[in-house]
Amino acid sequence: MRSTFCCHLNLSPVMIMKGFSAPISSYVSPRAQAVTEPPARIGFLGLGIMGSPMAHNLLKAGVDLTVWNRTKSKCDPLISLGAKYKPSPEEVAASCDVTFAMLADPQSAVDVACGKHGAANGMGPGKGYVDVSTVDGDTSKLINGHMKSTGALFLEAPVSGSKKPAEDGQLIFLTAGDKNLYEAVGSLLDIMGKSKFYLGDVGNGAAMKLVVNMIMGSMMASFSEGLLLSEKVGLDPDVLVQVVSQGAISAPMYSTKGPSMIQSLYPTAFPLKHQQKDLRLALGLAESVSQPTPIASAANELYKVAKSNGLSDQDFSAVIEALKSKFQHSETK
Ligand SMILES: NC(=O)C1=CN([C@@H]2O[C@H](COP(=O)(O)OP(=O)(O)OC[C@H]3O[C@@H](n4cnc5c(N)ncnc54)[C@H](OP(=O)(O)O)[C@@H]3O)[C@@H](O)[C@H]2O)C=CC1
Ligand SMILES: O=CCCC(=O)O
Numbered sequence: 001m002r003s004t005f006c007c008h009l010n011l012s013p014v015m016i017m018k019g020f021s022a023p024i025s026s027y028v029s030p031r032a033q034a035v036t037e038p039p040a041r042i043g044f045l046g047l048g049i050m051g052s053p054m055a056h057n058l059l060k061a062g063v064d065l066t067v068w069n070r071t072k073s074k075c076d077p078l079i080s081l082g083a084k085y086k087p088s089p090e091e092v093a094a095s096c097d098v099t100f101a102m103l104a105d106p107q108s109a110v111d112v113a114c115g116k117h118g119a120a121n122g123m124g125p126g127k128g129y130v131d132v133s134t135v136d137g138d139t140s141k142l143i144n145g146h147m148k149s150t151g152a153l154f155l156e157a158p159v160s161g162s163k164k165p166a167e168d169g170q171l172i173f174l175t176a177g178d179k180n181l182y183e184a185v186g187s188l189l190d191i192m193g194k195s196k197f198y199l200g201d202v203g204n205g206a207a208m209k210l211v212v213n214m215i216m217g218s219m220m221a222s223f224s225e226g227l228l229l230s231e232k233v234g235l236d237p238d239v240l241v242q243v244v245s246q247g248a249i250s251a252p253m254y255s256t257k258g259p260s261m262i263q264s265l266y267p268t269a270f271p272l273k274h275q276q277k278d279l280r281l282a283l284g285l286a287e288s289v290s291q292p293t294p295i296a297s298a299a300n301e302l303y304k305v306a307k308s309n310g311l312s313d314q315d316f317s318a319v320i321e322a323l324k325s326k327f328q329h330s331e332t333k
Helices: 051-060 072-080 089-095 106-114 137-149 163-168 179-184 186-192 204-232 237-246 252-262 272-288 294-308 316-323 325-332
Strands: 004-006 041-045 064-068 098-101 128-131 153-156 171-177 193-198
Touching (some): 128 137, 137 153, 163 171, 171 186, 186 193, 204 237, 204 252, 252 316, 294 316
Parallel strands (some): 128 153
Antiparallel strands (some): 004 193
């Protein structure tokens, strides 16, 4: 498999820089010809922790945006800023040229794309569907099949980066699927992100995202062990965070999440239930190619314990609680 890193200044079909405020116009069907203009009317389905700021950034950039969310109240802040609203994914897709979706998991991604009043019912030739949710490759291929059967184009584009990068337009898009659609939406991805990778066939973006999050889940579990061990042997865990942050294993998540973890606080940026979902999907991916993943498997067990102790909606750094004795006891009850 060859992959290409696409610098967003070189490959974006239209140079829309952050802060762009002119209206986007002249959608050219990706089927009809090489795309030189971004699509005009954009839909956004799923306004959770990630979808809301991503949609907000599109709106701030002057994009003609139509939104939908299962819980309608989450649409209201965007509507008050000028977004249009439709009461179903089908109606969003029917009224837009390209529709983005940011859903919780494989089941919700399929329901919203392919279910009753799902987006596929509003799709057709000249339209595109970009799924930025984190799902497995099979789910992505299923959605691709539904979209293509309507004549529409499909791109999977899961993101690396959490709540703050979403707010700051600093996400990393891991895209795969229709190259024309990738080029058509390049300027929109550039509004929401700092870089984008085009990885070829549908499934490769999902696989890349799952590998990245498998590593991240294991890193957080290992960091949790280190914090608790340092404390038990009489070290100051705040100093541990400083030491880690200055050395070869430094990672932003240690310095940003470490101080609150030490205080047993887990303000949600990336819900723990989603991290466990990603580990589960990554382990399935590994199994499909007989790749041993003992570290990720062990980490997954910890996230499962944390989930069963009511921490699903806390930040994934709450996995540290699964290593504290009261939770280990409740696991073995
Ligand atoms: N948070 C993060 O740091 C990151 C998350 N991701 C991934 O992005 C995706 C979204 O994450 P995030 O925004 O954090 O999650 P949230 O839980 O905040 O949002 C989930 C969204 O999915 C919707 N949804 C859930 N179930 C259904 C359903 N059955 N039918 C219709 N809509 C449904 C929710 O609607 P409702 O509001 O009605 O509940 C909400 O809009 C996930 O796949 C996650 O793994 C990727 C990168 C970073
Ligand atoms: O899927 C969530 C990823 C969170 C991150 O990249 O910081």
